[in-house]
Amino acid sequence: MNIVENFDLYAPRLVDKEEHFSAGHRACQGCGEALAIRLMCKALGKDTVIVNATGCMEVISTMYPTTAWNLPWIHVAFPNSASVGAGVEAGLKVLRRKGKIADRDVKTVCIGGDGGTFDIGLQAISGAMERGHDLLYVCLDNEAYMNTGIQRSGATPFGASTTTAPAGAASSGKSEWKKNLAAIIAAHNVPYVATACHSYPFDFMNKVKKARKVKGPSFIHCMTVCPTGWRTASEETIKLGRLAVETGVFPLYEIENGKYKMSLKPDKLRSVEDYLKLQGRFRHLTPADIEIIQKRVILEYNKLLDKAENLHSWSELEEK
Amino acid sequence: MSERVGMEIALAAAETVALCRPDVVAAYPITPNTHIPEHLSDIVADGRLDADFICVESEHSALSACCGASGAGARAFTATSSQGLLYMAEVVPIVSAMRLPVVMIIGNRALSGPINIWNDHSDIMSQRDAGWISMFAANGQEVVDMTVQSFKIAEHRDVMLPVNLNLDGFQLTHVVEPMMFLNQEEVDAFLPEYKPYAALHPDNIVSMGTLALPEIFNEVMKAKDEVLKGSKKVILEVWKEWEEKFGRSYKPVESYRTEDAEVLFLAIGSMAETAEVAVDELRDKGMRIGLLKLRLWRPFPFEEIRNAVKGAKVVAVLDRAVSFGGPGGPVFSEVRSALYDEKDRPMVINEIIGLGGRDVPVGDFVKIAEKATRVAKTGPEEEYEIFGVRGS
Amino acid sequence: MEKAKKWPEDWQEITPGCMVSRPGSAREYHTGSWRAQRPVYDNSKCIKCGICYIFCPEGCISQDADGYFVADLNYCKGCGICAHECWTGAITMVEEG
Numbered sequence: 001m002n003i004v005e006n007f008d009l010y011a012p013r014l015v016d017k018e019e020h021f022s023a024g025h026r027a028c029q030g031c032g033e034a035l036a037i038r039l040m041c042k043a044l045g046k047d048t049v050i051v052n053a054t055g056c057m058e059v060i061s062t063m064y065p066t067t068a069w070n071l072p073w074i075h076v077a078f079p080n081s082a083s084v085g086a087g088v089e090a091g092l093k094v095l096r097r098k099g100k101i102a103d104r105d106v107k108t109v110c111i112g113g114d115g116g117t118f119d120i121g122l123q124a125i126s127g128a129m130e131r132g133h134d135l136l137y138v139c140l141d142n143e144a145y146m147n148t149g150i151q152r153s154g155a156t157p158f159g160a161s162t163t164t165a166p167a168g169a170a171s172s173g174k175s176e177w178k179k180n181l182a183a184i185i186a187a188h189n190v191p192y193v194a195t196a197c198h199s200y201p202f203d204f205m206n207k208v209k210k211a212r213k214v215k216g217p218s219f220i221h222c223m224t225v226c227p228t229g230w231r232t233a234s235e236e237t238i239k240l241g242r243l244a245v246e247t248g249v250f251p252l253y254e255i256e257n258g259k260y261k262m263s264l265k266p267d268k269l270r271s272v273e274d275y276l277k278l279q280g281r282f283r284h285l286t287p288a289d290i291e292i293i294q295k296r297v298i299l300e301y302n303k304l305l306d307k308a309e310n311l312h313s314w315s316e317l318e319e320k
Numbered sequence: 321m322s323e324r325v326g327m328e329i330a331l332a333a334a335e336t337v338a339l340c341r342p343d344v345v346a347a348y349p350i351t352p353n354t355h356i357p358e359h360l361s362d363i364v365a366d367g368r369l370d371a372d373f374i375c376v377e378s379e380h381s382a383l384s385a386c387c388g389a390s391g392a393g394a395r396a397f398t399a400t401s402s403q404g405l406l407y408m409a410e411v412v413p414i415v416s417a418m419r420l421p422v423v424m425i426i427g428n429r430a431l432s433g434p435i436n437i438w439n440d441h442s443d444i445m446s447q448r449d450a451g452w453i454s455m456f457a458a459n460g461q462e463v464v465d466m467t468v469q470s471f472k473i474a475e476h477r478d479v480m481l482p483v484n485l486n487l488d489g490f491q492l493t494h495v496v497e498p499m500m501f502l503n504q505e506e507v508d509a510f511l512p513e514y515k516p517y518a519a520l521h522p523d524n525i526v527s528m529g530t531l532a533l534p535e536i537f538n539e540v541m542k543a544k545d546e547v548l549k550g551s552k553k554v555i556l557e558v559w560k561e562w563e564e565k566f567g568r569s570y571k572p573v574e575s576y577r578t579e580d581a582e583v584l585f586l587a588i589g590s591m592a593e594t595a596e597v598a599v600d601e602l603r604d605k606g607m608r609i610g611l612l613k614l615r616l617w618r619p620f621p622f623e624e625i626r627n628a629v630k631g632a633k634v635v636a637v638l639d640r641a642v643s644f645g646g647p648g649g650p651v652f653s654e655v656r657s658a659l660y661d662e663k664d665r666p667m668v669i670n671e672i673i674g675l676g677g678r679d680v681p682v683g684d685f686v687k688i689a690e691k692a693t694r695v696a697k698t699g700p701e702e703e704y705e706i707f708g709v710r711g712s
Numbered sequence: 713m714e715k716a717k718k719w720p721e722d723w724q725e726i727t728p729g730c731m732v733s734r735p736g737s738a739r740e741y742h743t744g745s746w747r748a749q750r751p752v753y754d755n756s757k758c759i760k761c762g763i764c765y766i767f768c769p770e771g772c773i774s775q776d777a778d779g780y781f782v783a784d785l786n787y788c789k790g791c792g793i794c795a796h797e798c799w800t801g802a803i804t805m806v807e808e809g
Contacts, residue, residue, distance in 0.1 A: 012761060012762025012763060012765055012766045015762075015766065019736075019771045021771065022735075022736040022738055022739050022771070023738070023739060023743065023770040023771050023772045023784065023786075023787035024736075024737075024738035024739040024740065024741045024742070024743060024787060025738050025743075025770075026741070026743065027769060028789075029746065029747070029789040029790060029791035030769065030789075030791035030792070030793055031769045031791075032769070034769040034770070035767065035768070035769040038769065038771050039766075046522050047522050048522065049392070049520045049521070049522075051388065058529075058531070059531050061738065062527050062529075062530035062531055062732065062738075063530070063531050063533065063738070063741075064530040064531060064532045064533070064536060064730045064732060065530075065536075065719075065720070065727070065730075065732055065734075065737070066732060066734070066737040066738045066740055066741065067527035067530060067732040067734070067735060067736070067737055067738060068736065068738035068739075069525075069527050069735060069736070070525065070735040070736045071522065071525060071735070072520040072521055072522055072524075072525050072526060072527075073520075073526075073527040073528065074387075074388065074391045074520055074527075074528040074529055075528070075529035075530070076384055076387050076388070076411060076414055076418070076529055077384070077410055077411055077414060079380065079410075080380060080381060080384035080411070082381075083376060083380070083381035083382075083384035083385050083388070084384045084385065084387050084388035084391075085388060086346075086374060086376070086381070086385050086388065087344060087346060087374070087384065087385030087386060087387060087388025087389040087390075087391075087392070087396070088388035088389065088391060088392045088520060089388075090344045090346075090372040090374055090385070090388075090389055090394070091343060091344050091372075091388060091389035091390070091391070091392030091393065091394035091396070092392050092394075092520075092521075093372060094343040094344060094370070094371060094372050094389075094394055095343060095392065095393055095394055097370070098343070098370065100393070100513075101393070101519075101521060102521075102523065106521065106522060123377060123378060123381070124377070124378075124380075124381050124384070126377070127376060127377030127378070127381055130377075131374065131375065201766050201767070227791075233792075234791040234792055234793070235791060235792030235793050235795065235796040235805075236796065237769075237791070237793055238767050238793055238796070238797050239796065239797075417729060417730070418729040418730075418731075419728040419729040420729070480728060480729075517728060518728075518731055518733065524733075525733070525735040526731050526732065526733045527731060527732040527733075527735070528729060528731045529729075529730075529731075530730050530731070530732055532730055535719050536719055536720070536726070538723075539720065539722075539723035539726055540723075540726055540730060542723045543723050543724070543726045546723075
């Protein structure tokens, strides 16, 4: 597949040069999540309030008395990024309505890791999405509870070795498939849901810009590579994100008003082994395990293509 | 002008909160405080209050949403009881650490297990150390008055701390009493618009809720302690202003017929009103007995307690919560600790009463007074007693 | 390479709620002290596409007056992403001596 097709060579020149997420943060070398935050902030602009769940990003960016954030930012606890965000959104809305703050659109953006979104934060995000708050939730998914030391989460992929579901003589790592969070959120009638990856920066930034414009809830599930937790080389962070997409392990798509749309449709998916063999967390997998993963990846990908082909947008269904 | 209205106290609390013009109310129903968020949502739905009522999906989200709203610079309110308070307990110390002036009304209810929806103080007592200002109301009028006071105290620039106002579940929340209500002009005059110290807005960028390393943590905790202790000054000022404007006086510890008292009750919450009746009865019989009503729980009113018990021989502290396997009920252990270093101090005994909504009639207070009189001469009989238990 | 990390001398200096109203003050901490290798640019190969700038997790790469890119060594952690992604191989990672 020709990567250059999805990549405007000189587009970096057009990106907002402002660093809303400054250097000096304590993320690991090659941290995909820090990169994703940096790109997301460029797409959001300065009229944004960030609500951050406990996790890597919160810890590495705000070591008192310094902060890496050039945007208003609040962190309260682990499971409540979405509910704090709901409060921020409501507060800003009421204050603007009462004329106590400037009459200007300020978007509330909640960020959380896979831990704070898939697992402990699922209730809060479900409530916030159902209530229809005007907020964007970005889940930065590095597929385990990385900040506390690489423990298994609902987002950990099948076969990955984590510290609480490790590979050993009697186990091959996680024995359950990754939770499909985009589908769960879409089931809340959220008008815009998308998956993204930092390795496709412009796709990600465009999706953030699109989500920001939605008047109501929106959700982006961004895969972020973690060299520390995945046991990969720090320089391969971008490459791994690309491989995840090219092998169909993490397809990029949007669900807009119920209509599924692939952002990237490779002519032929690469074999998952290309992706798995670069990662220490999959080191223990046997060819039989890889075959199971390959089959399931193809199945999930086909399910997705099926939805993209057959499901209609809400407006189309209304007219019927 | 204020008008005298007869109303269920929970509804009166909601009406008063509405007069305080909160911007965001985020609350989850739990018996017995449910009438408060329900009535507030009625008021919003009727267009009488311009606020956002967020029907959050849990108490944890309720307090979290209040954090977010308060962080954005809005006046935020929530209400809960018992299990709800424990569910939001993760956020409770964070609100005070972040200096967000959220006001919370708690309809005190027993903590599970076993499940029990009726009144006792085990819920709020589990949050003693969280750094909130904590006050107790003993009747409907106090609920109305202290609701308005809570917002003013919380938002004062020298305080900036969350406040919880406690009223006994069912004993107060579901009881109809006559109360002097304030009108909107009076409340607006007393409680100005909320001007936050800092707010989440791109025009003035802040990061709230940062990470504090061990190298700084002792200092941060010291600062938190000092600001809570220092808030007493503002609380007294607000109470003085209230008395000047509305003629009703509030003190951290109220004394009733204590002038020459040898025996004292020390009560917290609505049980104090029943104790008052017992005091009158016993005085008629010639006992030199008085009552202390503890209104301010945090910051703990050390000075006022020490002064109030001077001259008494025995103080019977009435608790409505147990510290299992511990040194007695929470109020008792704190009062006794407060008096430990005093040269002349009364004997302090502990009677734990009314757990899980158990009725405590005047006769029980009389029995306690008689016991107190006896042990004042013969010495304490036990560490503490859970009063009125059937069986030996 | 200075490592600016100063704690308040007095507890009374702690800001309310530990809030930080100095946006971007993390820059006081020079994460460049972490690295084991550093990016070296060969401008003769550079096509000024800006990919290195886009993919740097630190955001420490910037353009100079001639349009070539250079990493701020105060913050560069030496992850090697820029060298790995550079189309023309204009960046090489060199061990810190």
